Amino acid sequence: MRSSKRLGIMIGGCSLLITILMLVGIGYAIKDQLFPSVSAQPQVTALPEQTAEKNQLRIVAIGDSLTKGVGDSAGGGYVKQVVDSLAADPDKQAELVNNLGISGLRADQLAQNLKTDKGIAYALQQANVILLTIGGNDLFQSLQGVGDSNAAATAEQSMSLAQVEKGLEEGLTRLDNVLSELHRINPDARVIYMGLYNPFFDVEELRDGSLEVQKWNERAYDMLHGYSNMTMVPTFDLFEERIGSYLSSDHFHPNHEGYKQIAQRVVQAL
Template sequence: MKSTSRLWKLIGGTALVCLIVLLTGFGWALRDVWYPTEGIVLPATSSQTPTPATGGDLYEKEQLRVTALGDSLTKGTGDARGKGYVTRVVEGLSKAMDKPVSLINNLAINGLTTEQLITKLEDSGFRNALLQADIILLTIGGNDLFQMAQTGGAMGEGGDLSPEIVEEQLPTVTPHLDTIFTKLREMNATARIIYVGLYNPFYDLEQMRPGSQSVAKWNDYAYQLAETDGNATVVPSYDLFEYNIKAYLASDHFHPNEEGYSRIAERVVQALN
């Protein structure tokens, strides 16, 4: 009986530790949504007017210039090494194409929403960096679809995290994505736009699996925008995480970890190469 009692205490203790880790991860994710931190907006590379990107195939260019923007996925949150997918894309593309590839700026901001990005695209620092880019890397939309209720209640307490809430966001935020694509193309008529599609970070929670349907609708809309644009590509990521969450998600249960970012970067390089 004593051994059985010890076993149940051990199981109970382990479950409590797992719950604390999960709630801590949600706390970090909430911090990014409620208290966005600015990315570093560097000034133009010289006092002269930035040189616009020219048209033509990426292979025809002697060197490539990359500008990244969006939310915490583009910033690399969750990667212990801080490289995220952006630095890995720059390094991988340079190797794959055997030419210099430079990052003009990473303009990502933790917690950024589609509406906030639309406003940011009016900033001169953003416009200068985008004007010079041959390649624009973009992640946005995750904070719109998976935003938490302002009460900060834990999952299951008031339904903060539910497929219904995710679905409700779609009619409001999908037009924002259209506006973002339009503004990017107005600023830079020739750059290749790479949009990394959304994934459901809570797919391992049974009650949140239907949320993947909303994610699929969002990604499908992004594909339509890319097809209409003619020089944009949507790189899928949902399949990486739905069945490999433990392998590819960081401890906050929201952002990719180092391996997750590496897999995303591989796909982006393949799409560009």
């Protein structure tokens, strides 16, 4: 009788222990569902960084004869030197999609091309970097050739600083139109604009042209500042003290070394 009672107690105790263990297990299971630990959270697989895409530079160059590379005895101008320099960087991949430079192009002509030429618009839409040179012809087209020895005698006659001053406001309005059109065509691309320099700094009668160039650059900077993706690369200081070293024989366009200096500034900006 006593042994049967003792057996019943043991069985009851075991049942109670099993019940307690089951309740504890259920409690832990519920806890994991209601209050998951950090390690129990779903593991989100990190997407691979788009390193190649992010660093892939698809470049379109557009503008005047500086974009075309006039004056560079080696050919290619600053555009080719920029692409070559970027391509040498293992962390970047650079591709020149198109060079749309046109010698003698003014800002009003470029703005019109941007509005009407679907081929140009398509090329620009393929880029994530747009290199732009424009404005030199708007200010100085009437003075090209003044620095040549054959034209030196007509310097005072051709010296149209009054014309340059008169054309400043009109030229800047044209530039504003160019920037607006570029933004319309490709609002996401990085736009690098080359500031102007005075190619006639060493011609005494035209030295004061630097004042107008500075005004242009200051106003251009203000315009570019209105767009988060646009940057101006200064070139004025490069040429002012080294005209003889950096200009080609036409006394207007950079030579190979001059373009190299511009290219280095562009690469730094990128």
